[in-house]
Amino acid sequence: MVRIGAFLVGLFFAGWLLVSFLVGAVAFVSEPPAKTVEHEFHRDPKHVSFSFDGPLGTFDKAQLQRGFQVYKEVCSACHSLKFVAFRDLQAIGYNEAEVKAIAKQWAIKTPDVDPKTGEMSTRDPVPADFFPKPFANNVAAAAANNNAIPPDLSLMAKARHHGSAYVYSLLTGFQNQPAELLKEFPDAKTPQGLHYNPYFPNLNLAMAPPLTADGQVTYGDGTKATVDQMAQDVAAFLTWTAEPKLENRRRAGLATIFFLLIATGLAYMAYQNIWADKKRAI
Amino acid sequence: MSFPWAEHYTPKHPVMQWIDEKLPLPRLVYNSIGAGYPVPRNLNYFWNFGVLAGLALVIQIVTGVIMAMHYGANTLVAFGTVEQTMRDVNAGWLMRYAHANGASFFFIVVYLHIFRGLFYGSYKAPREMVWLLGLVIFLLMMATAFMGYVLPWGQMSYWGAKVITGLFGAIPVVGEPIQTWLLGGFAPGNASLNRFFSLHFLLPFVIAGVVILHIWALHIPGSSNPTGVDVKGPQDTVPFHPYYTAKDGFGAGVFLILFAILLFFAPNYLGHPDNYIEANPLSTPAHIVPEWYFWPFYAILRAFTVDFFFVPAKLLGVLAMFASILLLFFLPWLDTSPVRSGNYRPTFRKFFWILIIDVLILGYCGGAPAEEPYVMISQVAAAYYFAHFLIILPLIARFEKPLPLPASITESVLNRTNIKGEQDALPGMGADPQPSNAG
Numbered sequence: 001m002v003r004i005g006a007f008l009v010g011l012f013f014a015g016w017l018l019v020s021f022l023v024g025a026v027a028f029v030s031e032p033p034a035k036t037v038e039h040e041f042h043r044d045p046k047h048v049s050f051s052f053d054g055p056l057g058t059f060d061k062a063q064l065q066r067g068f069q070v071y072k073e074v075c076s077a078c079h080s081l082k083f084v085a086f087r088d089l090q091a092i093g094y095n096e097a098e099v100k101a102i103a104k105q106w107a108i109k110t111p112d113v114d115p116k117t118g119e120m121s122t123r124d125p126v127p128a129d130f131f132p133k134p135f136a137n138n139v140a141a142a143a144a145n146n147n148a149i150p151p152d153l154s155l156m157a158k159a160r161h162h163g164s165a166y167v168y169s170l171l172t173g174f175q176n177q178p179a180e181l182l183k184e185f186p187d188a189k190t191p192q193g194l195h196y197n198p199y200f201p202n203l204n205l206a207m208a209p210p211l212t213a214d215g216q217v218t219y220g221d222g223t224k225a226t227v228d229q230m231a232q233d234v235a236a237f238l239t240w241t242a243e244p245k246l247e248n249r250r251r252a253g254l255a256t257i258f259f260l261l262i263a264t265g266l267a268y269m270a271y272q273n274i275w276a277d278k279k280r281a282i
Numbered sequence: 283m284s285f286p287w288a289e290h291y292t293p294k295h296p297v298m299q300w301i302d303e304k305l306p307l308p309r310l311v312y313n314s315i316g317a318g319y320p321v322p323r324n325l326n327y328f329w330n331f332g333v334l335a336g337l338a339l340v341i342q343i344v345t346g347v348i349m350a351m352h353y354g355a356n357t358l359v360a361f362g363t364v365e366q367t368m369r370d371v372n373a374g375w376l377m378r379y380a381h382a383n384g385a386s387f388f389f390i391v392v393y394l395h396i397f398r399g400l401f402y403g404s405y406k407a408p409r410e411m412v413w414l415l416g417l418v419i420f421l422l423m424m425a426t427a428f429m430g431y432v433l434p435w436g437q438m439s440y441w442g443a444k445v446i447t448g449l450f451g452a453i454p455v456v457g458e459p460i461q462t463w464l465l466g467g468f469a470p471g472n473a474s475l476n477r478f479f480s481l482h483f484l485l486p487f488v489i490a491g492v493v494i495l496h497i498w499a500l501h502i503p504g505s506s507n508p509t510g511v512d513v514k515g516p517q518d519t520v521p522f523h524p525y526y527t528a529k530d531g532f533g534a535g536v537f538l539i540l541f542a543i544l545l546f547f548a549p550n551y552l553g554h555p556d557n558y559i560e561a562n563p564l565s566t567p568a569h570i571v572p573e574w575y576f577w578p579f580y581a582i583l584r585a586f587t588v589d590f591f592f593v594p595a596k597l598l599g600v601l602a603m604f605a606s607i608l609l610l611f612f613l614p615w616l617d618t619s620p621v622r623s624g625n626y627r628p629t630f631r632k633f634f635w636i637l638i639i640d641v642l643i644l645g646y647c648g649g650a651p652a653e654e655p656y657v658m659i660s661q662v663a664a665a666y667y668f669a670h671f672l673i674i675l676p677l678i679a680r681f682e683k684p685l686p687l688p689a690s691i692t693e694s695v696l697n698r699t700n701i702k703g704e705q706d707a708l709p710g711m712g713a714d715p716q717p718s719n720a721g
Contacts, residue, residue, distance in 0.1 A: 002615045003676045009609075010672025013602055014665040020588040020595075021661035028654050055547045083365045151559075155365070158550060159558035201568065242558070245368070245375045252376065253546025260542060264535025271528040278323060278520060 037188040041181050043198040045165035046172070050236055052164075056254075058247050059240055061093040066219050067237025068092065070230050073217045074210050075153065076108070078145065080133040083154035084241050087127040091244060092237075099127045108132040146193050148206030157235070157242035164239045166199065171231035173199040174209040285320045285504065287516040288313070314497060320519035321526055322507035324695050328402075329505070329526075330533035331395035336493065337534055338388035343486050345381040346430075353433065355479035357472045360435035361560040379549040385427050386552045387541050389575035392420065400613075401634055403622030404506045410614040411499040417610055419492050424576070424607075426485040429478040431573055432470070436557030441570045443470040443478075449583070452597045469563060509694045510622030511687055518691040569651045577648030578641050581660040582606050582667065584652050602664070609671050616671060619679035621687065629682040633674055640666045 051060040068089065071081070086103040094102065109122035110132045125132060134150075135141035141149045157163035177196045182189060190196045194204040211227045219225050240246070291312040293299045302308055312318045352371050354363040367374035396416070399405055405413035428446060432439045447470070451461040466473025504513060513519055520526075544551065552574055556567045572580055586599035609616075624631045640663050647660035688694035 002612055003618075006609070006612060006616055006672040006676065009605065010668045013605065013668040014673070016588070016590055016598065017585055017661045017665035017668070020586060021658055021665070023588050024654065024658050024661065028658065033654060083362070083369065088369075155558040159555050161555055163555070249375060249379075249546055249549070253542060256542045256546060257539060260535060260539045264532065264539060267528070267532040267535045271532045274524050274528040278525065 037181065037185040038202055040184065041178070041198055041203060042201065043169075043173075045162045045169040045199060048165050048168050048232060048235075050164055050232070050239070052236070052239060052246060056250060058250075059092070060236065062221055062223075063233050063236045064092040064240050065094070066221065066223060066230075067233035067235070067240075069217055069219065070211075070234040071153070071237055074230075075234065076131070076134065078134055078141075078150040078207075079153045080135075080150075081131040081154050081241060082133060082152050083130070084244075085128065085130045086125060088244060092240060096127075103127050103129065106132065108134055111136075146206055150207070153238055153241065155242045157239040159242075163242065164235045167235040167238055168231045169199040170197060170205075171209075171211055171234065172228060173197045285513065285516075285519065287519075288320050289317050289521060291316075291318055314501065315527070316523045317521040319501065319504075319522040320513075320516070321505050321522050322513055322518060322691050323520045323525075324507050324509065324691050325505065325526070325529075326508050327533065328394070328398040328508075330530055331391045331398060333530040334391040334533060334537050335388065335395055337537065338384060338391055339486065339489060339493065341384045342381065342388060343490070345377045345384060346483075346486065348377045349381055350479075350483060353479070355433070355476050357435060357475055357561070360433065360475060364434045376545075379545050382553060383541065383545045383549060385430065385573070386544075386575065387537070388423065389427070391537070392423065393575075396420070397638065400637075401624040401631075402506060402508060403510055403617070403619075403624065405614045406617070406622050407614065408503040409500070409506060411502075412496060413614060414611060415492055415496040415499055417607075419489055419496060421607065422485055422489045422492065426482060426489065427573065427575065429482040429485075431557075432475065432478045433482060434557060435475065435561045437559045437561055437565075437567050438554050438557040438570070440470055440561035440563065441567055442572055443474060445570055446572070447474075449600045449603070452594070452600045454597070470561075506622065507691060508623060508625065509688055509691055510626065511689075511691055511694070514690045514692075571649055574645070574649060577646070578644035579603050579606060579648070581644040581648030581656075582664045584648075584657065585660045585664040587657060587661075602668075606664075606667060609668075613671065613675075617675045617679050619682065619684070621684040626685040626687055627678075627682060628685060629678050630675075633670060633678065636666070637670050640670070 051057055051063065071079075086099055086106075089099050089102060090096065103125040106125050108131075110125045110129050112121060112123045113119070114121040135144065138149050157167060160166040174195055174197050177190050188203075190204045194206055195208055196203060197205055211230050214224070214226045216227075217225050217230060223229060243249075291302070291309040293302050293308065298308055309318075349367065352363060352367040352374065354360055364378065368378055369375075371377075399413065399416070428442070432443045443465075447461050447464050450464060451457045453460065462468060464474075465471070466477060504519075507513075554571065571577070580603075583599040583603040586595045586602060589595050590598055619627060619630070621627055624634055643663045644660055644667065647656045647663065650656040688697065
C-alpha cells in the first residue's frame with residue numbers, strides 16, 4: 001500500500017515538474033528573456049589591495065586615520081555612523097585627549113535634554129557618545145537629499161558583496177553614461193538628479209560624486225590626497241567600522257588553531273594507541 | 283543494554299556505590315556512552331557524525347544562551363543589540379560568529395549523518411525508530427534555524443520570515459488566517475520577533491530531549507556498521523569506551539579545526555551581506571534567499587511554475603517542499619531490500635551517487651536567483667529527487683541482485699587486513715567483495 005501510494009505521488013510530482021520544465025523550455029526558446037541594462041552594464045568591484053586583505057592582514061592605522069578624516073570632512077555631512085562611538089577611535093591610534101577633542105569639536109551636536117529646563121536641546125558629544133546623526137529623522141534626511149535617505153555607513157563594508165572594494169569602486173566609479181548604453185537601451189537615460197555609476201546595482205544613484213578633486217582634504221601625515229587615495233582610505237576606514245574586532249579575531253584564530261592542531265594530533269595518537277590491538281585480527 | 287556480553291557497571295569507590303544505589307545515573311552513562319555499550323568494531327569515519335552533531339548542539343546552546351543575555355527581542359532595538367554584542371561585549375563577536383557558523387556546521391554534520399544513514403541502510407529494520415526520531419530532530423533543527431535567522435532583524439531576516447510564513451498563505455481558505463496567526467500580525471513585526479525568540483530558545487532543549495530518545499532507540503538494536511551484517515558475537519564488537527570515545531575525540535578535533543578556520547577567518551562567508559542592513563519593510567532585496575542549508579528545499583519550492591488545473595503552482599511548490607522531507611519518514615518501507623549496506627548493492631550505489639549530485643545541483647539552484655536556466659535545471663533535479671525516493675528505490679529493491687555478504691563483521695575485518703598484506707590469508711575467505719569506504 002505504502003509503495004503504491006508513494007509511486008503515484010512520485011509519478012505526479014516528477015511528471016508535473018517535467019511538464020513545467022517543458023513549458024519553461026518552450027518559453028525560453030521561443031521568447032528568450034530580454035537583456036536588461038543592469039545585466040549588461042553593471043560591473044563587479046575593481047581590484048584594489050588593502051593591508052587587511054588575506055587571512056593574516058592587519059589594519060594600517062595611519063590609513064584608518066586618513067579615512068576617518070575623509071569621513072569627518074566629506075561623508076559625515078549626510079551619512080550617519082550610528083554603531084561607532086567616539087571612544088572607539090582609540091583603537092585606530094588616537095589617544096584619550098585626542099578623542100575628547102575630536103568629540104568636543106564635532107560639527108554635529110548630540111541631542112539631549114536640557115538639565116535645567118527639561119526641553120530638547122543639543123550638547124557637545126563626549127567620547128562615550130555614538131557619532132551623532134546628521135539628520136533628525138528619515139523624513140528630514142529624505143527631504144534634504146532629493147527623496148533618497150543616505151544610508152548609515154557603520155556596516156557598509158559588510159552589507160555589500162566585496163564591501164571594501166565596493167566602497168572604493170563606487171567612490172571612484174562616477175562617469176558619464178556610455179554612448180553604447182543609450183544606443184542599446186534608449187529608455188535607460190539616467191534620470192534628472194541621479195548620477196550614473198556602473199558599480200551601483202541599478203546603475204543610477206542619488207548621491208552626487210562626493211570626492212571630486214585631488215586635495216579635497218589635507219592629510220596631516222603628508223600623504224597626497226588624490227581622489228583614488230581618499231577613496232581607498234575611506235574604504236579602509238569603513239572596513240574597520242564594520243569589523244572593528246578583525247585583528248583580535250585573526251589573532252585569536254591563529255592561537256586557537258595552533259592549540260587544536262596539537263590537541264588533535266595527541267587525540268590521533270591516543271586513538272591509534274588504543275586501537276593497536278584491534279587493527280590486527282584476533 | 284543491547285548484547286549479553288556487555289560489560290557491567292561495578293562502582294569501586296564507595297561514593298560511586300552510594301550514588302549508584304540511590305540514583306543509577308553513572309550506570310546509565312556507562313551503559314550509554316561508556317564501556318557498557320558494545321559497538322561493531324568495523325565502523326568507519328562516517329560513524330563519527332552522530333557524536334559531532336551532539337557536539338554542535340552543545341556549542342549552539344552554550345553560545346546561544348550567552349547571546350540571549352545581550353539580545354533585545356524588539357524590532358526597535360534587535361539589530362542594534364546584536365551589533366552591540368559584536369562591538370562592546372567581551373568576546374561577543376566570538377559568541378555571535380560561533381553561533382552563526384555553528385548553525386552551518388550543525389547542518390553540515392547532520393547532512394553527512396543522514397547521507398551515511400542513506401548509504402548504509404541505517405533506516406532499515408530493526409532501526410526504523412532511530413531513523414524516524416532523527417528526522418524529527420532534523421525538522422526541529424530547520425524550525426529553530428529559521429527562527430534564529432530572523433532574530434538579528436536584518437533585511438534577509440525580515441524578508442525570509444515573510445516568504446516562509448507566506449508559504450502557509452498558499453493553503454486554500456485557511457492559509458491566510460494561519461499566516462496571520464503565526465506572525466501575530468499581517469506582516470513580520472514585533473509580535474513575530476518576540477515569539478520567534480521565545481521558540482528559538484525553547485526548541486534546542488526539545489531537540490536535546492529527542493536526541494536522548496534517538497540514542498535510546500539506537501541502543502535497543504545497537505549501532506549498525508559498514509557491512510550491514512548483524513553482530514554475531516563478542517568478537518564482532520568493542521566497548522564504546524575507550525575505543526570509540528578515542529576515535530570520536532580525534533574526529534571532534536578535526537571538526538573543531540575546520541570550524542575554527544571558518545569562524546576566525548571567514549565568518550561571513552556563508553552569510554548574506556543584506557543581513558547587515560537593518561530590516562526595512564518598504565525595501566525588498568533584489569534576491570531573497572534563505573541560508574544555504576535550506577537551498578535544496580527552496581529550489582524544490584520554486585521549481586513549480588505551472589498550475590495543475592485548479593491547483594495553483596505556488597501551492598504545489600509548498601506541498602512538494604514539505605513532501606520532499608516527509609517522504610523520508612516512509613523510507614524504511616519504500617526500500618525493501620534486505621541488504622542494508624550500499625557496499626553490497628551495486629545498482630543502489632550508482633543511484634545513491636546520482637542522488638548526491640542531484641541534491642548538490644538543487645542546492646546550487648536554490649541559492650541562485652529565480653531566473654533561467656536555474657529554474658529549468660531545478661525542475662529536472664527536483665523531478666529526479668522525487669523519482670529517486672518514491673519510484674526508483676522500491677524498484678531497485680525488487681530487481682537488484684546484491685553481492686554476497688560477508689559471514690560476519692569479524693570476517694570482513696580479517697579480509698581487509700588480509701588484502702593489506704598484514705596477515706596471512708585464511709583459506710577460503712578471499713572471494714568476498716571489498717567494502718569500499720565510499721559513502
